Amino acid sequence: MMLTIEKRNAVLKTMMTLVKDNAPTILKANKIDMDSYNGEDLAMGDRLKVNDAKIEGMIESLRQLAVLEDPVGVERFSFKHDNGMQVYNRTASFGTVMIIYESRPDVTIEAGGIAFKSGNKILLKGGKESLHSNLAIVDLWHKALQENEVSTDWMEYLNYNRTETQAFLKNPTQRIDLIIPRGGERLIQFVKENAQCPVIVSGRGNNFVYVHKHADQQMALDIIVNAKTAKISACNAVDKVLIDADLPNKVTFEAELLKRLRASNVEILGDANFAKDNNVSVIPNDAIWHEEFLDYKIVIGNIANTLEAIEKINEYSGGHSATIVTTAEAAADNFMAAVDCAAVYHNASTRFTDGLEFGLGGELAIGTDKLHQRGPIGLQHLVTNKWYVHGEGQIR
Known part of the structure; x- marks a missing residue:
């Protein structure tokens, strides 16, 4: 009854x-x-x-x-x-x-x-x-x-x-x-x-941040570090970062990102290009792009453009959350429409994928x-x- x-x-x-x-x-x-x-x-x-x-x-x-x-x-x-x-x-x-x-x-x-x-x-x-x-x-x-x-x-x-x-x-x-x-x-x-x-x-994360070539780079640093380190046990934490190959001052940005992640004792792995350029361990194989870490661990890779970023996220993510950091509205609109995740973000941390933060008064689960x-x-x-x-x- x-x-x-x-x-x-x-x-x-x-x-x-x-x-x-x-x-x-x-x-x-x-x-x-x-x-x-x-x-x-x-x-x-x-x-x-x-x-x-x-x-x-x-x-x-x-x-x-x-x-x-x-x-x-x-x-x-x-x-x-x-x-x-x-x-x-x-x-x-x-x-x-x-x-x-x-x-x-x-x-x-x-x-x-x-x-x-x-x-x-x-x-x-x-x-x-x-x-x-x-x-x-x-x-x-x-x-x-x-x-x-x-x-x-x-x-x-x-x-x-x-x-x-x-x-x-x-x-x-x-x-x-x-x-x-x-x-x-x-x-x-x-x-x-x-x-x-x-x-x-419910609950599988493996979330991505894509740093577009027109990103506000300080914003991108803050978003990545927050999404990775604020709460590693959360399914809305970030595990993968894709950096546009045409990002201005890319070398400086990547060096600062590594510095800030290492300050939080994050283990950093890179794809072949990123690892070579930044002296970090290379990923053992592509299967790691599928993994949710729930740990102080991150994979960073270089990507040619927005289309390739979308394709990579759709192939490997858990269908939970993905973020684009960019000042280009058209690129953001394209990314958010094409990425196949439950929550897509423009210039914000994936850590907000949460019932309370979305105004629901809490959540039973996060459906993927x-x-x-x-x-x-x-x-x-x-x-x-x-x-x-x-x-x-x-x-x-």
């Missing part, structure tokens, strides 16, 4: 208070997870860690969700048939949404909250590395539901290992209408291979397929639709 929007909002507001009041409990649980983590993967460690700032982010996401309009029942289309029937198309909840994610306890709040606000039952399957953090947060969800006389079945945590998860995906013991994997390529591929229902592919929704998936996107037809005995 569908919960009213008043009931859903009440649960979110209660959850906001519970997270604030129980922050020490969440931090204590997260310390157990952090102490157990081996630290081999910098990105995973960054995603796993919960601190005061992340707690504030959880609270803020719940606050914003609670005041957003109900995404369910929104009229998208209406039509009055010649025979008198009235036809409407309105948004509807999916039903049960399963979110499978790695290392990020904040997903238990943000993604779970978006899916709940849009009228869905939630199945959460977090990674073993964040188990204690996730269970502490799910316990708060259950308290928020109970305080508002709502069944705890609306938010269920599946404490399954990989084998159990695979078995559940292949033969679910309950109905699942949509699965959203949040994590690396291995997780996404695992879910796609085993799921028996629609899957929204073209169906169901591309880019940040906000509250208003986590819906399907239904047709409502009102008649008076009409037959065809």
Whole structure:
């Protein structure tokens, strides 16, 4: 049975208070997870860690969700048939949404909250590395539901290992209408291979910056360094840079770029031309252009022109985000129209591909397929639709 929007909002507001009041409990649980983590993967460690700032982010996401309009029942289309029937198309909840994610306890709040606000039952399957953090947060969800006389079945945590998860995906013991994997390529591929229902592919980055020959070079430096170093664990971080062969004072620009990247301890690889000109390690093979690093690592290459930059990005990127830095409006328009990514930028960092930054009040995921929704998936996107037809005995 569908919960009213008043009931859903009440649960979110209660959850906001519970997270604030129980922050020490969440931090204590997260310390157990952090102490157990081996630290081999910098990105995973960054995603796993919960601190005061992340707690504030959880609270803020719940606050914003609670005041957003109900995404369910929104009229998208209406039509009055010649025979008198009235036809409407309105948004509807999916039903049960399963979110499978790695290392990020904040997903238990943000993604779970978006899916709940849009009228869905939630199945959460977090990674073993964040188990204690996730269970502490799910316990708060259950308290928020109970305080508002709502069944705890609306938010269920599946404490399954990989084998159990695979078995559940292949033969679910309950109905699942949509699965959203949040994590690396291995997780996404695992879910796609085993799921028996629609899957929204989310999270793979491998983003590009193209420095056009008419770029503001100081702007280009600032954008590249920000996109690479601000948060390496984010899927909107940049991994590849293409520099136009006709860029004026190219040698000086490249030297300054290397200097600034090295100041942040970024490992720099180059294609044959860039490596030769700048005394950096050459890429082992072209396959590296496909890789998402999630690390202090970058590949820089030279490119002949905008057309070749577009072709390279479309061949190798993850379909997430790409930026052109240029003062030439026509080149920017051409680039943005032709590049096949969910978000395309002119003179801005790829780090903005984020639901909150795009005005969505947070995101469930960032879709990199073209169906169901591309880019940040906000509250208003986590819906399907239904047709409502009102008649008076009409037959065809």
